[in-house]
Amino acid sequence: MTEHAPTDAALREIVSADGVHVVHVWAPWCDNSLNEHEPVWSDWAGLGADSVTFVTVWNESERGAATLRETGVEGVRELVVPGPKPEKPDRRLRLLGVPVTWIPTTLVFNRNGLLATAFAYGEVTREQLVEAVNGARDDW
Amino acid sequence: MRLVLLVLLTAPAACAQVETAPQPPPPPVTRQEAAPDTTADGRTQAEVAVAATIAEPGVHVVHFWAPWCGNSRAEFEAGWYEVVEANPDVSFSFVTIWNDGRDSADRLARYGITPGDRVAVFAQPDRGPSADRDLRRRTFLGLPLSWTPTTWIFNRGGQLAYAFNYGEVSPDMLATAIEHARDEWTHD
Numbered sequence: 001m002t003e004h005a006p007t008d009a010a011l012r013e014i015v016s017a018d019g020v021h022v023v024h025v026w027a028p029w030c031d032n033s034l035n036e037h038e039p040v041w042s043d044w045a046g047l048g049a050d051s052v053t054f055v056t057v058w059n060e061s062e063r064g065a066a067t068l069r070e071t072g073v074e075g076v077r078e079l080v081v082p083g084p085k086p087e088k089p090d091r092r093l094r095l096l097g098v099p100v101t102w103i104p105t106t107l108v109f110n111r112n113g114l115l116a117t118a119f120a121y122g123e124v125t126r127e128q129l130v131e132a133v134n135g136a137r138d139d140w
Numbered sequence: 141m142r143l144v145l146l147v148l149l150t151a152p153a154a155c156a157q158v159e160t161a162p163q164p165p166p167p168p169v170t171r172q173e174a175a176p177d178t179t180a181d182g183r184t185q186a187e188v189a190v191a192a193t194i195a196e197p198g199v200h201v202v203h204f205w206a207p208w209c210g211n212s213r214a215e216f217e218a219g220w221y222e223v224v225e226a227n228p229d230v231s232f233s234f235v236t237i238w239n240d241g242r243d244s245a246d247r248l249a250r251y252g253i254t255p256g257d258r259v260a261v262f263a264q265p266d267r268g269p270s271a272d273r274d275l276r277r278r279t280f281l282g283l284p285l286s287w288t289p290t291t292w293i294f295n296r297g298g299q300l301a302y303a304f305n306y307g308e309v310s311p312d313m314l315a316t317a318i319e320h321a322r323d324e325w326t327h328d
Contacts, residue, residue, distance in 0.1 A: 029328060030327065030328065032325065088327065097283070098283070098284070098303070099282075099299070101296070101300070102299070114284070114286045114287075115284050115286070116305055116306035116307075117302075117303065117306065118305070120300050120301055120302065121295065121296075121300075122320050122321075123325075135306065135307045136306060
């Protein structure tokens with residue numbers, strides 16, 4: 001399982017801040033990722049998170065900014081994990097200590113960098129994600 | 141939560157004084173980098189067993205809890221056993237954490253959950269007394285553990301599908317996550 005230290009370090013700084021932080025792992029060529037854009041991510045600012053970061057992976061080191069704009073996800077922060085698109089069995093990486101073996105994967109952090117929720121299979125719904133963000137903000 | 145934890149951690153000591161004659165103090169438990177019950181690669185027996193379970197085809201729920209934790213008990217009281225019974229094709233591994241190595245199966249049974257073919261009970265030992273937070277194990281199979289209760293769902297031969305590492309998971313949330321983990325998704 002591969003790691004990319006610079007991306008991990010940048011993400012660590014983001015999620016270590018106070019509040020609730022969403023990290024979304026995707027690729028422009030992935031239909032499952034694109035299926036989420038309009039219903040889930042077009043109003044990313046309205047999720048109620050303190051930050052939302054898209055991490056583009058397995059995309060020949062290219063950014064996905066153009067695809068994000070075309071699919072209605074405007075102005076979101078994007079980081080890129082460089083590298084080629086691997087074959088399916090090799091699509092495995094680790095971000096912030098969490099294995100990513102499927103895209104789209106969505107991670108929610110709270111408590112200054114601790115994982116609260118991971119949706120690491122299928123497609124997440126807006127309702128699920130809002131519930132996860134709200135839940136991560138609760139004081140238990 | 142903190143108050144409940146403190147009360148329950150101190151409760152067994154109070155009970156012991158009532159139930160038994162004075163005993164010599166137990167030998168001090170020291171920090172162990174590799175406890176006797178770990179394998180050469182540092183995994184505990186609970187990790188080895190759960191890893192074997194989730195590697196099998198199908199959907200697997202791994203639940204971390206502690207009997208002294210009010211949030212853990214609240215989840216069970218909400219009716220988790222109904223989800224266990226309603227999903228006979230799913231395995232459930234109940235792993236106590238930060239509980240001095242006790243699996244507390246008797247407590248689990250109070251909530252209608254008993255070991256069987258697809259329901260297993262484990263205890264994850266710490267590196268010393270669980271009351272010492274610095275000695276608690278904070279990972280399981282390499283994944284982060286920072287909260288009890290925590291629930292993970294695996295599919296695809298042991299891949300993580302969902303992790304709920306904070307708060308409480310209701311029976312409905314658990315049932316929905318199992319249903320989604322069972323779905324067949326495809327990729328290019």
